[in-house]
Amino acid sequence: MKSTHLSLIAGAAVLAAVTGFATVTAPGAPAKTAAKSATVLPVERSSLVCPAPSGSDLAETRYTAFTPAGEAGDAEGTAELKPALPVVDDEDETDPKKIKKAEEAAKKAKEKADKPVLAVKEPGKPVTAEADGASAPALAGTATGRLAPGWAAQQTTEVTAGGARGLLGVSCTAPDTDFWFPGVSTAKTRQDYLHLTNPDDSAAVADIELYGTEGALKSEVGDGITVPARSSVAVLLSTLTDEAADRLTAHVTTRSGRVGAVVMSAEDGAGSDWISASDDPSGTLVLPGIPADATSVELVAYAPGEDDADVKVRLVGKNATFSPAGSATLHVKSSMTAVVDLKDVTRGEPASLLLTPVRKDRATPIVAALRVVRGKGDKQEIAYIPATGPVGARATVADNRGKEATLSLTAPGATAEVKVTASAGSEGGEPVVETHTVKGGTTLAVTPKAPEGLKGAYALTVETTSGGPVHASRTLARTEGGVPMFTVQTLPDDRGTVEVPAARQDLSVLDD
Known part of the structure; x- marks a missing residue:
């Protein structure tokens, strides 16, 4: 991310x-x-945007925001997430009564948007808020002063029935101008909505391109999508093309302005979750945190340049790194999406996926993501793991609860040591610090020690203290009605400092 x-x-x-x-x-x-x-x-200022959580009336959503404790200057600052404004299309309306009613509704929405849903008051302590149903809005906000470095937020939604059934989690992201989403779909069994949220005071204009296994899909409506100021729009990807494709890669760019972008995917009979953007195109990618009990793992990759990519596919397991049987390499054609079914590749052990060039002198950049399934039949659930950058100096994931969290730490190269801090709870509890050594070429999955006297939600902050790079993700899991619901969020460097x-x-x- x-x-x-x-x-x-x-x-x-x-x-x-x-x-x-x-x-x-x-x-x-x-x-x-x-x-x-x-x-x-x-840093003295940072921005975040969160998509509208769900279209289901059964949705139960919890927001959590957090700024890590640490050296962050003397300026007090603020860190607030506020509702995005609703997008109202009344250009063709001529009825004076309806126009007046729309104006009154817009005024009320503006007043509501000026009130923060979440406001962090001090570093080291998370804050939470809850929303039920389909009316919860997208959020956007800014942190300044001592609350800006490492500011993080997450929304976690549970839907217990219907087409959107599942545990859906997404880390709120910084607005940007370029996003890649391997693993999206326009198939009839999928409902994939691309959420675009504009945090700024002027409109943004975005373009959406879709690439399948045979190249670009024809579309005349994916260009020039306007996202009004301080608003959010959701685009159903299947409406952009007449082609129904199971696995695609979506590329989102902005002509003007910047947006936050993330895809909500609901799949008939398999549940739903968010698809976050892959890390920037690179010759080497790490996709951390495949659960030990995964029943199906599918790799989706795309080569955005002019050259084909030949990639080594390796599993970074509990004790060693090895090539999956029958899937040691992958050929990704230029401007085409490649798909590999790795089946139950983890075989009962936690793991991560490492993609490297077959030839170091031909390191063609790619983007990639995993579609992961737990459970079987009508009791299965899906989640997505995008390629992500290393933890670096520090990374944080905001929403953790009791024993539902599993932290996955992967050292693809040299052995590394990391410090993991469980923050104070949102309603009480004292921070706890643990240190873990991750051996080179392995993945370590740990259940974080919760804060002493925990009440509410807590945040996890991971810091690399020595050794090689570490890539990390956090899985939230719970069982509801026999369904092993889960969601995975990656932990890239928070870039809380600047040179x-x-x-x-x-x-x-x-x-x-």
Whole structure:
């Protein structure tokens, strides 16, 4: 998942260009001392958007927001998520009474949108809110000051019956301009809605492209989709094309503005969940956190460039990394989606998937995601695991409850050590810190130790303290009516810090 923060670098660069703030050596002048290394500082502003949780009247949703404790400057700041405005199409309305009624409704919606649904008050303690039914709106917001670094939020929805049955979880994401979604579908058995949420005060315009196993699908209605200011729209992917395809890759870009993007997928007889965007195209990808009891695993990959990709497919298991029988390599044609059925590849042990180029000198970038099934028949449930970047310095997942959470830690290369902090509970409890060693080439699945005296929900923060990169995900699981419901969220680096280049005033450039 992506994270876009307002950087302090931009301000420094502008100041340098206007006033000569950065050091420049004039022609003929003595050489200056080498520039000092950049200073790492906490970000001062970050944004998040969350899609509308569900279209089901049976939906029960809980929102959780959290900022990790740590060094984040002296500015107090705020961290609020507010409802997005409803999109009203009344351009063709001529009845004065209906126009007035629409204006009154829009006014009330605006007043409601000014009131936060979630507001973090202090680092280290999560806050929660609940919403029932199909009317819960999308959310958008900004964190500033000491509440900005690492600000995270999640919405978790349970639907116990109907076509959207399942446990649906999604981490709220930073708005961006480019997203890849391997694993979407326009099949008659699927209802895949792409949710686009615009947090800004001006409209955004987005384009949607769909790519199947034979290349791009014909579509005349996926271009120029307007997302009004501070609003959210949901696009049913099957309405963009006449072709019904089981496995596709969707590419979302914006012509103007920025949006948050995520896909809600409901599959007849198999449940529902969110499909989050894959990490940026890369020659090497990690998809962490396949549950030990997965009954079916399907890999969907796409090569966006002009070259085909030949990829090694390896399973990073509990004790070693190995190639699945019959699926050691995958050929992904340029601009086409490739699908591999890995069946019950984990065979009772937790694992992650590692994709690397067959030849290092031909590392063609790809995007990828997994469709994972637990259970069988009418008692099965689905979830999706996108390729994700490493934890890096720190990553957080906001919503955890009792013993429902499993944390998956994968070290695809060198052995690494990580620190895992379970925060205070939203209604009480003391933080707990654990340290785990993840051996190189293995996946470690752990049940996090809950906060002492836990009440409510808590957040998990993972920090890499030594060794190689670690990729992580968190699974929430519960059984309802015999159905093993679950959802998986990845933990990429929260990018809570930014490098600010060292600079000093030097007006020698003004000398003759």
